[in-house]
Amino acid sequence: MKYEAVIGLEVHVQLKTKSKMFTRAPYYYGAPPNTLTDPVVLGLPGTLPVMNKEAVHKSAKVGLIFGSQIAEVCKWDRKNYFYPDSPKGYQISQFDQPICIGGAVEIELPGPSRNVMGEHRSVRLTRAHLEEDVGKLTHGLGESLVDFNRAGAPLLEIVTEPDMHTSEEAFAFLTSLRMHMVYAGISDCDMEKGQMRCDANVSIRPAGTMELGTKVEIKNLNTISGVRNGIDYEIKRQIRCIEEGEAIVQETRRWDAEKSRTTSMRSKEMSHDYRYFPDPDLMPVKLSKETVEGLRSELPEFPYDKQRRFLEQYSLPFTITSVLCPDRELSDYFEAAVAIYNNAKSIANLIANDLLRELAEAGSHGSLPLSECKVKPEHIAGLVKLIDEGIISKQIAQDVFIQMFKTGHAADVIVREQGLEQTSDTSELEALCRDIITNNPKPVEEFKGGNEKAINALKGQVMKRTQGKANPKVVDDVLKSLILN
Numbered sequence: 001m002k003y004e005a006v007i008g009l010e011v012h013v014q015l016k017t018k019s020k021m022f023t024r025a026p027y028y029y030g031a032p033p034n035t036l037t038d039p040v041v042l043g044l045p046g047t048l049p050v051m052n053k054e055a056v057h058k059s060a061k062v063g064l065i066f067g068s069q070i071a072e073v074c075k076w077d078r079k080n081y082f083y084p085d086s087p088k089g090y091q092i093s094q095f096d097q098p099i100c101i102g103g104a105v106e107i108e109l110p111g112p113s114r115n116v117m118g119e120h121r122s123v124r125l126t127r128a129h130l131e132e133d134v135g136k137l138t139h140g141l142g143e144s145l146v147d148f149n150r151a152g153a154p155l156l157e158i159v160t161e162p163d164m165h166t167s168e169e170a171f172a173f174l175t176s177l178r179m180h181m182v183y184a185g186i187s188d189c190d191m192e193k194g195q196m197r198c199d200a201n202v203s204i205r206p207a208g209t210m211e212l213g214t215k216v217e218i219k220n221l222n223t224i225s226g227v228r229n230g231i232d233y234e235i236k237r238q239i240r241c242i243e244e245g246e247a248i249v250q251e252t253r254r255w256d257a258e259k260s261r262t263t264s265m266r267s268k269e270m271s272h273d274y275r276y277f278p279d280p281d282l283m284p285v286k287l288s289k290e291t292v293e294g295l296r297s298e299l300p301e302f303p304y305d306k307q308r309r310f311l312e313q314y315s316l317p318f319t320i321t322s323v324l325c326p327d328r329e330l331s332d333y334f335e336a337a338v339a340i341y342n343n344a345k346s347i348a349n350l351i352a353n354d355l356l357r358e359l360a361e362a363g364s365h366g367s368l369p370l371s372e373c374k375v376k377p378e379h380i381a382g383l384v385k386l387i388d389e390g391i392i393s394k395q396i397a398q399d400v401f402i403q404m405f406k407t408g409h410a411a412d413v414i415v416r417e418q419g420l421e422q423t424s425d426t427s428e429l430e431a432l433c434r435d436i437i438t439n440n441p442k443p444v445e446e447f448k449g450g451n452e453k454a455i456n457a458l459k460g461q462v463m464k465r466t467q468g469k470a471n472p473k474v475v476d477d478v479l480k481s482l483i484l485n
């Protein structure tokens with residue numbers, strides 16, 4: 001029997017706001033434990049929550065990006081449970097009136113090769129609701145520690161329909177979600193920093209049937225590889241269960257990355273009763289049409305739309321667009337350079353190859369951010385212009401680029417100061433070519449004998465003697481005419 005897996009994801013995204021969801025206390029990653037708290041975060045008696053408008057606006061933007069319906073009124077509910085990561089004994093969340101309803105995320109599946117765009121399809125969203133994050137527990141030997149820094153940070157929970165069938169699709173979904181969030185400045189979605197966390201619901205059914213099987217929820221998928229491996233493991237485990245005649249029980253399982261397996265956490269019977277009720281301390285939120293339209297007008301062009309435009313407008317190869325477009329700053333940088341000098345292909349190549357290589361080498365933790373790079377779009381444009389005008393060779397341009405990267409000087413300044421202009425002066429090159437022809441009879445004979453490639457050995461000598469400054473086209477012409485006449 002062949003089986004088909006069915007996957008639905010619940011993704012928590014930490015919103016990028018200065019302060020927490022219901023208080024002024026700031027939140028950012030990496031502060032010493034328990035330094036980002038205040039009486040509201042700690043749930044001390046007498047405190048009252050005050051809603052963070054920016055978090056509500058960012059959440060509504062998420063809905064606008066994915067075509068969800070934005071609730072005209074959404075309310076706040078208390079989700080009650082007692083656990084040491086939650087100082088109040090409840091979490092403020094949205095139960096039956098989430099801020100975003102429906103919508104869909106465009107995803108891209110890998111193509112047949114890296115050079116070809118893969119299939120695009122959409123994964124439907126069920127809803128997205130806003131809530132506050134909880135603290136972080138660290139369990140050690142004989143003691144457990146709690147850090148409330150994260151407690152109260154704004155968290156958007158995005159729930160998908162059971163629309164995916166492979167770990168690859170789940171991965172593509174998370175990739176697309178993250179790309180859109182980062183583009184619109186909603187969240188940095190860095191999984192390593194806990195800014196994007198994912199639970200996966202997995203079931204299997206006989207291939208070709210429609211009815212959903214019993215689902216298992218996998219928690220703790222906090223790395224991209226964890227999502228892939230956890231889902232793949234779970235699909236295999238469920239198929240094995242069914243084939244051995246065991247029933248799948250609805251349960252929550254934990255992904256153990258060290259042991260590469262899922263283990264049972266709790267069954268459906270043991271699931272919490274959260275006793276949701278409306279939070280009496282908070283008013284429902286109304287979002288007017290004007291507010292929503294104002295937020296819509298702030299949205300950037302979306303990455304896949306931009307990629308389709310780049311393919312068409314600039315006729316760039318797919319591989320280059322898939323380097324430029326997922327990164328909003330980089331693609332803006334490219335367009336800024338093209339606006340100054342119109343040679344999209346050469347500019348894109350320089351950015352995708354030379355610039356990214358230098359940024360990667362210059363960074364201490366990952367690449368140097370583009371904002372800290374001394375090479376600005378006008379520098380790239382200037383360099384490409386010098387190549388196109390035949391003032392420097394492509395070979396010299398590589399060195400000039402590295403110098404621009406180090407100094408932030410313009411290409412023409414570097415070229416002028418160091419006398420790097422290529423020599424196209426035929427008479428100057430003729431003397432040199434003549435000399436090289438006399439001293440290298442072997443390749444000359446081979447060329448005369450019909451081996452076209454033999455000329456490259458001579459060209460290489462000329463380039464070497466001129467330190468790369470000779471115009472290769474001119475050298476080619478001069479050599480050929482000297483040998484053949």
Ligand code: ADP
Pocket residue numbers: 006007008009010159160161162163201202203212213214215
């Ligand atoms: P629960 O009530 O257990 O939280 P929901 O119906 O709210 O379940 O669904 C939670 C997530 O599980 C959603 O992402 C949904 O798409 C997914 N899901 C629901 N049923 C299945 C199933 N049979 N197989 C896989 N995923 C499922």
Ligand code: MG
Pocket residue numbers: none
């Ligand atoms: Mg649910």
